Amino acid sequence: MRIVCLFLVFSAIFSGCSLSHVEYIPANPQNGIAFLSNSSMVSNTIVKLDGIWEFYWGRYLYPGDFILQKQTPDTYIKVPEVWNSFYIGGNQVPEQGYATYRLVLKNIPPFTNFALFINNVSVAYRLYIGGKLVGANGIAGTNKQTTVPFYYSMLYPFSTLDSEIEIIFHIANFHYTRGGLWHTPRFGKLEAVIHETGESFGMDYFILGALIIIGVYHLVIFLLRRDDPSSFFFFLLCISFSLRVLCTINYLITQFLPGIPWDIVVRFEYFSFIVPTVSFLLFLGSVLKEYVFRPFHYAIYGISGFFALLVVMTGVDFFTRYMFQYMMLVIAVVLYSLFVIIRAIVHKNRNAVYVLIGSLFMIVAVVNDILFYSYVFNAFGTLSPLGTLFFFFTQSIVLSIRFSKAFRTVETLTLNLEKKVLERTFALEKERNKLRLNNKMIEKEMSLARKIQNEFIPSETPLKTIAAYYKPMLAIGGDFYDFYRIEANKDLLGVFISDVSGHGIPAALVTSMIKSTLLQVAPYSTNPAKVMSYLNSAIFNMTAGNFVTAMYGILNYADGTFTYSNAGHVAPFILTPDAVLKMEGKHSPPLALFNNQQLKADKKFFKVNKVVLNHGAKILLYTDGLTEAVHIDARLTIRPENIIDFETAVLDRLLESSKNDSIHAIVNKLSNGLRYFRGSDEYDDDVCIIGLEI
Template identity: 25%
Template sequence: MVSISKSVLVYYKMLALLFAIILSTGCSNDVDSSPDAPKAIRGTLNLSAWDLSQDGPLTLDGGWAFDWMQLLEPDQNAVPPRWFTVLPGSWQPAQPDKHSSTGYGTYRLRIILASPQQQLALRVPQIATAYKLWIGSELVASKGQVGTDAASSRPQTEAEMIYFQSPSTKFTLTLQVSNYEYRTSGVQSSIILGTAEMMAKEDRSRWMTDAFLYGSLFVMSIYHLGVFRIWRKDLARLYFGLFCLALGVYAILISDISPFGWVADLPWKAMMRAQYVMLSVNLSLAVLLFSALYPVEYSRRVLKIIVWSSILLSAYSLLAPFPLVTYADLLQIVITIPAAAYGLYVLGLAAKRKLDGAFTGLIGVLIIIALYIYLVSDGLRISESRILMAVGFILFVWLTSLIIHFRFAKTYREAESMSRHMREVNTGLERKINERTADLELSNQSLEKMNAELARLENSRRRLLSNISHDLGTPMTLIQGYVEAMLDGVVDKPEQLRKYLRLIHARIIGLNRLIHDLFELSKLEARQISFAMQELPVREYVGLFFERYELEVKNAGLSFELRLPSKEPGPSLFVMIDVDRLDQVYTNIIYNAIKHTPAGGTITLEYTVGAGRIVTRIGDSGPGIKEEDLPYVFDRFYRNDKLRSSAGGGSGLGLSIAKEIVEFHAGTIWAESSPGQGASILFVLPVFRPKDGG
């Protein structure tokens, strides 16, 4: 099912209501023109058996007395008629030897009522192109100027409702008519007689129907033009809106509520030309509308032919003299019939291809064909019922708007489908974007990690090269000096030669140790050394390293003390360490302490456990470290006479290596000292219980 918006449903309900109103108002006071109703015979209409108040209004159709080329007045009613002619119709049959529609004449009809009537009404249609009407001896209506030639006449046509009181049960209608401007002559529509009350009610009904119908056309025009203003790609709405507007203007021009009734002095010729131009405009807009609805099926060449033909016909309507210009409606039929036939072909082709609204369009074209013939050809008189014109208007407009709304509903349905598809695509796209974003974040993290590693490697490389160039320079210079002294013969005694060779050997050993420490430190900084981590109970850890260094410290003439935690660590407390790498930390710190502790001094190994960590303190009783040097003791090759001396055999990298190893164990290391009271190196390692994260 096609999803149609509420506004569209309301739109169709209004159209259905309009159709019902037209039918109800148009049929509420039907005028009796059936074969059983009285007819005028040889200038007399006998209504003695017809009660206007009971039987209703009736048309004064039939044979009227007619005097060709004579303008008779009521006081000349005794003059016998020369001819009789049938109304409605042309006066030409009354003059067999003349076929001109121009001229003048007098119609007369004697009416016989059953009884005197209080108030009667006579509806006189538009009569081409001027007339005077007497009821009895009273002149009751006059439109235009009746004349015996074109110069003395003035055209004006307007339907009129005349209210009067019958002079007696017998009275005569005298109607003078002249025509020099229109292609058809005579009285082409029925004159209607009825009671004043019924005729007034019928007149109000006609006005309401016409006003509502034409107002609806203008409302639909404004609606579709407004929609086009919002969506300018839909040319069908533009043409349909303009078509409704032009159709409404044309219908007002030819209707009983036309401007003729509002402004009596409007030029009749200008209004007639406007009618014919609007006919051409309507046809052009109709073909443009269907070409926009079915652009593939409708030939552009045929479209141009019809539109240009309508333009030429409009020019003819504006420029041709009267009465030739009044043949424009017949020329319009000549153009409309083939255009409608081609429209039927196009719609049939569209229906065969199962395009939306094609079958509805077929019905609409058939309606417009009948409507155009009815509107432009009074002589053909396919139907003289006003309700047919109103129904034709509303049916055609409704069916055409239905086609447009079929297209709108299809577009709306496609838009909904596309919107639903786009939502699905967007949902999938968002999911993919989130996935790709997560992947990119992982990649970014990986790149950041790689970048950090590269930065670490690059920094390590720079520092390695800097240190090598700095710390290899001094020993190599000494070795070079010793070798040059030997080559120059400065040292020639065997004892001196052995002494110099021992010095060179010592320097080479020191260089090997320095190079080894440099490469190891660089690998540690670049995290390129693997660690064999293992869980070790804290109670085993605190006794592991004391035993390893106790003998060496005592052999150096120093005391070695172990201070354990005041409370023995429980069996469930562990540290995660690489025993060999951590042993290297102890070696560097303890050997550094031995080197800087005088004979008879003391080295202390102390452990403290608490707050999820174990603190290791290795202290000596040496001279200590100056306060300003404490922040730099872990920097490689930091130069301080107390900490480093080439003559002492140290590489100056031991504490830097210890720092890297401790930090790899997620610990921290620092130095504490007071001058003259010794120095201490402390480092902290995390402890854990296996159930908490082992």
């Protein structure tokens, strides 16, 4: 498990580097107009709409209002920034109210698909692009009663026939101490924005999963060794920072809990700043307890408890006014922690060196976040998730050293106690109990990983004409499938099936990365090869040496066209009333074996295949757990040439005899036939079967 933790940390850090191929260019709009250059419209460019926008306070202006007559802005306002830091006619803009933001983009290529990505706005908005209402977040009203606040990161695709486009925001804030367009809107070609937001969300999901797994691991360590509370405090740190990942920037919590009230999200967000402060001091006091000043700790605990009560008991527009003071308190905690760590280093405490290295990274991230949320410095966004992961890595080293010392002490005592028979017997019994407890810990971890993996598998198929069968092996395997409704055309349905090489927790982690990545791209693309390319880019260098065979196809129920891309996966079957055929097509190498540049250089890039099927035809997709299953007696055969698998012995004959049956009947016959052929319902590999009927 320690190796898995290290893998998670390094993968998360290095995956951040994958964003480097997305180039960010500032639009620098002036007086509400941005002139874009040709270089800003290439496929891998994201345009940050930072700059000066038109601002109309206390009124909602619609696209038609700017056509009927010339509108004079009340002022020009900087984006991103809160509006109550600006003045109109010498008077400061109030915290609460409503306004219109307007920006015109010029020199954009016509007949092109674009997208605009918005993290969130304080606290509700409507968005008009090119004269059309394209979306909203919450309800932007004209008073507190008619305004419904909400945070949700949104991507808005659109296209234009002209070389300029008008962007209008109606923004209302009657619930928060700061209002306005406080995050940078990001604009670019559709594929670039999807790619960039996919990586952003994928990174958040990955960090969230890493924090939870590392935290649960150290909770188990604490339950096994309760005399040392450092593991428990480390668990609290992991969970509290995972809450911060959920409740900042992309606000993943609104995806897990779509109906969660806005004020609860804000309270969680502020809790995720208070609880880590307390957890860090608890952890520091447990690993460097000889060097801390306990009265300072108790004072911080009391003050933090007071602020936590404010967050729980008062309204959002009240407690948020005083959180800046708590941020100053956090800076005091940071300085105190550095003092304690340096003091421990002076006294030659080995653990303090690792604590200092990790703390410096986290301190930089925390200070950056304070400046970011205070709107003083916003060049890097929030860095606390990455800084925290690196901190957890170094603290894992500290805990490992502590545990190693404990084990070395036990070994030394065991050698000395071997002279006494009774004491030696006691030591051996103790070691046996440790092994038993460790085995239970591993079983719990495996059970958790298996439960997480099962959550990825759809509980039902999207259509009655689709049948699916999934039987996992006893160990944790790597088979996965899912279905995706294509946003651009409701007649299109995407179906994905994959098999990760290897088994165990690494395979489950790769499956989780595949799941989160596909959720970001599959519903928005009609090109299976591009989806495969995006997926390969996202998981390359993150699979710990495992590769993935996969197939992704899009079925058009209107005309029977099935468009697919096969990355080293077993070829599916086509069943018609007259024949049983294999859908061979053009294959590409499995995912995560080569990066996209290597594939292009070797002319092995992901290919698109297309077949047209008549009404009543059926498609059968599966993993090699079906075809490679062997008879129960064959497992006792010494000579490999005598082993007969399910594909050789049964599959062709069974498909030929059932080609005119319904797809559900065919899938049932395959699963029952496999169980009978195998002699039991326990398999050496995952078995996955998907059937689609036109």
